[in-house]
Amino acid sequence: MPSIRLLPDTLISQIAAGEVVERPASVLKELLENSLDAGAVEIGVSLTQGGIKQLKVTDNGAGIDADDLFLAFARHATSKIASLDDLEQVRSLGFRGEALASIASVARVALTTRTARAAHAWSLIAEGGAQGAAQPAAHPAGTSVEVNDLYFNTPARRKFLRTEATEFGHCEDVYKRIALSRPDVAFSLKHNGRVISHLPAGDAARRIAAVAGEEFAGAARALDENSSGLRLSGFAGSPAFSRSSRDAQFVFVNGRFVRDKLFAHALRQAYQDLLHGDRHAAYVLFLELDPLGVDVNVHPAKTEVRFRDARAIHQFVFHAVSKAVSGSAAQTSAVAVQPVPAAGAMNFRRMQYQASLGVEQPVASYAAMFSMPPGPAGAMAGGGARTAFEPIAAAALKQAETDAPLGYAMAQLHGIYILAENKQGLVLVDMHAAHERILYEKLKGAIEVQGMSMQKLLIPVTFNAGRLEVATVEEHPGVLQRLGFDMAPLSPTALAVRAVPSMLAHADIAGLAHALLQEVREFGGSRVLTEHQHELLSTMACHGAVRAHRPLTVAEMNALLREMEVTERSGQCNHGRPTWYQMSLADLDKLFLRGR
Numbered sequence: 120m121p122s123i124r125l126l127p128d129t130l131i132s133q134i135a136a137g138e139v140v141e142r143p144a145s146v147l148k149e150l151l152e153n154s155l156d157a158g159a160v161e162i163g164v165s166l167t168q169g170g171i172k173q174l175k176v177t178d179n180g181a182g183i184d185a186d187d188l189f190l191a192f193a194r195h196a197t198s199k200i201a202s203l204d205d206l207e208q209v210r211s212l213g214f215r216g217e218a219l220a221s222i223a224s225v226a227r228v229a230l231t232t233r234t235a236r237a238a239h240a241w242s243l244i245a246e247g248g249a250q251g252a253a254q255p256a257a258h259p260a261g262t263s264v265e266v267n268d269l270y271f272n273t274p275a276r277r278k279f280l281r282t283e284a285t286e287f288g289h290c291e292d293v294y295k296r297i298a299l300s301r302p303d304v305a306f307s308l309k310h311n312g313r314v315i316s317h318l319p320a321g322d323a324a325r326r327i328a329a330v331a332g333e334e335f336a337g338a339a340r341a342l343d344e345n346s347s348g349l350r351l352s353g354f355a356g357s358p359a360f361s362r363s364s365r366d367a368q369f370v371f372v373n374g375r376f377v378r379d380k381l382f383a384h385a386l387r388q389a390y391q392d393l394l395h396g397d398r399h400a401a402y403v404l405f406l407e408l409d410p411l412g413v414d415v416n417v418h419p420a421k422t423e424v425r426f427r428d429a430r431a432i433h434q435f436v437f438h439a440v441s442k443a444v445s446g447s448a449a450q451t452s453a454v455a456v457q458p459v460p461a462a463g464a465m466n467f468r469r470m471q472y473q474a475s476l477g478v479e480q481p482v483a484s485y486a487a488m489f490s491m492p493p494g495p496a497g498a499m500a501g502g503g504a505r506t507a508f509e510p511i512a513a514a515a516l517k518q519a520e521t522d523a524p525l526g527y528a529m530a531q532l533h534g535i536y537i538l539a540e541n542k543q544g545l546v547l548v549d550m551h552a553a554h555e556r557i558l559y560e561k562l563k564g565a566i567e568v569q570g571m572s573m574q575k576l577l578i579p580v581t582f583n584a585g586r587l588e589v590a591t592v593e594e595h596p597g598v599l600q601r602l603g604f605d606m607a608p609l610s611p612t613a614l615a616v617r618a619v620p621s622m623l624a625h626a627d628i629a630g631l632a633h634a635l636l637q638e639v640r641e642f643g644g645s646r647v648l649t650e651h652q653h654e655l656l657s658t659m660a661c662h663g664a665v666r667a668h669r670p671l672t673v674a675e676m677n678a679l680l681r682e683m684e685v686t687e688r689s690g691q692c693n694h695g696r697p698t699w700y701q702m703s704l705a706d707l708d709k710l711f712l713r714g715r
């Protein structure tokens with residue numbers, strides 16, 4: 120084995136850069152944080168080719184003193200902390216004294232800076248770790264940092280960069296996060312010379328509307344809670360404004376964007392009973408606490424934190440957000456359960472939810488109705504161009520269906536529930552949840568057994584898409600094909616869907632495509648189909664399933680009941696909630712105090 124030796128400084132920086140400078144977006148994050156730490160109130164970002172060719176940030180902050188300039192690119196050189204005490208109560212975004220050194224080790228960097236007192240600006244160039252001498256330059260008070268040709272000297276890393284559109288998409292995400300964190304600072308963003316965003320300084324509500332969309336701002340509930348040194352403020356999206364992915368979840372701890380498991384858990388709990396299982400809440404929340412209570416020195420990119428009193432934070436966040444969003448629970452749940460009289464009243468919690476059905480006998484007769492062989496595999500063969508539920512000659516079959524485990528459908532309640540009569544009494548079915556499970560099982564069967572049967576759309580569905588969505592289509596054609604989709608970019612911001620899985624031909628195709636692309640992108644990688652197939656199919660099922668408030672005919676409702684009877688695990692939706700309840704005649708009698 121070769122002998123142990125000290126590594127050269129540049130190589131040390133390049134190794135560190137592997138952690139800090141993952142892609143152009145990470146460079147942008149570091150530069151923006153430096154500008155905010157310098158007290159800038161106006162920050163301009165300009166990118167060329169997704170930030171790979173050039174990435175420039177200009178601020179009007181404090182600037183760097185000429186005497187300190189030679190240290191700006193030095194490793195472990197920072198103006199932000201000086202002692203362990205400082206480290207334990209960091210108030211600035213940066214503190215490691217590593218970002219500029221790391222960036223300069225893998226790119227050509229030019230830094231121009233001027234303090235308010237200086238007669239003129241100074242400029243300094245650093246390239247692959249080698250630094251030039253400072254030169255006088257022209258620049259207003261503040262700092263500009265220009266990063267050119269990222270990874271010019273580490274081609275192996277450069278190969279890991281994705282398309283320009285993907286890298287720009289990630290930069291845009293960083294820009295949005297930082298802009299959300301500081302509404303009092305004006306930001307602007309240019310890409311390839313084109314102005315993409317301009318955000319004047321203002322209050323939090325205006326900034327959130329500009330970044331997260333008016334729709335979110337309109338539906339979100341403002342909150343501002345204080346308790347024993349903790350403050351949680353911001354906006355929690357109403358359950359009605361839920362999303363198919365986690366892309367609208369922003370949490371800032373002392374002004375720093377973080378992805379925190381504890382926080383995420385508290386929020387999931389706060390929204391638990393208000394959202395459909397596969398929907399995600401939208402929120403922009405700011406937690407402020409004594410810096411001593413949180414360790415920010417956990418992760419090289421500083422996106423994780425550790426709370427000293429995790430349990431207290433969890434409780435506080437959960438309660439603050441529950442309080443803010445619970446007001447909307449009644450509005451969003453269309454069916455309010457009426458309180459029943461106490462004496463002899465039927466206890467709704469006691470109602471038996473039936474996990475298994477005696478399906479053997481009816482399977483054959485209903486399978487015949489759908490003209491397909493019995494069993495879940497057969498049930499899916501009917502994909503083709505069928506409507507959501509095949510109508511059947513309802514009246515003639517009423518008697519047979521009342522004998523069926525889930526009975527005969529009589530009515531639809533508030534566009535959400537199906538009421539059916541069976542031998543035991545009354546059956547209540549959550550039609551969306553039930554249909555979702557049926558589709559999910561069929562999709563699973565299809566992809567595992569004979570491959571997804573695709574249906575070409577007569578007229579391709581076209582829609583506006585984010586850059587990252589377009590990039591996802593370009594990067595994962597095989598995955599989408601296996602899932603039964605034929606999608607192609609029309610332009611850098613538009614997609615066309617030409618074919619979809621036959622079973623989902625009636626879904627809202629654009630909504631389905633958005634949700635799926637976001638998931639494929641989130642899960643990423645070549646193993647997305649082996650490791651996340653079930654999540655993807657579940658998302659597809661949710662989008663393909665009949666929506667609440669869609670009126671169903673009696674025949675359609677009966678067809679759904681029959682499909683439930685032949686579908687495995689149809690007693691629970693994909694997220695574990697029950698899909699149907701049985702109320703026996705005895706339960707009903709009790710409710711009306713009959714026979715006492």
Ligand SMILES: Nc1ncnc2c1ncn2[C@@H]1O[C@H](COP(=O)(O)OP(=O)(O)OP(=O)(O)O)[C@@H](O)[C@H]1O
Pocket residue numbers: 149153154156157178180181182183191196197198199212213214215216217218219220261262
């Ligand atoms: N835009 C800027 N305006 C003023 N000073 C800056 C700016 N950017 C960097 N500096 C100075 O250069 C120093 C080094 O910056 P660098 O980002 O490498 O480290 P840091 O911000 O201190 O810590 P971290 O590595 O955690 O980001 C900073 O401490 C700061 O004094």
Ligand SMILES: [Mg+2]
Pocket residue numbers: 149152153212213214218219
């Ligand atoms: Mg920094």
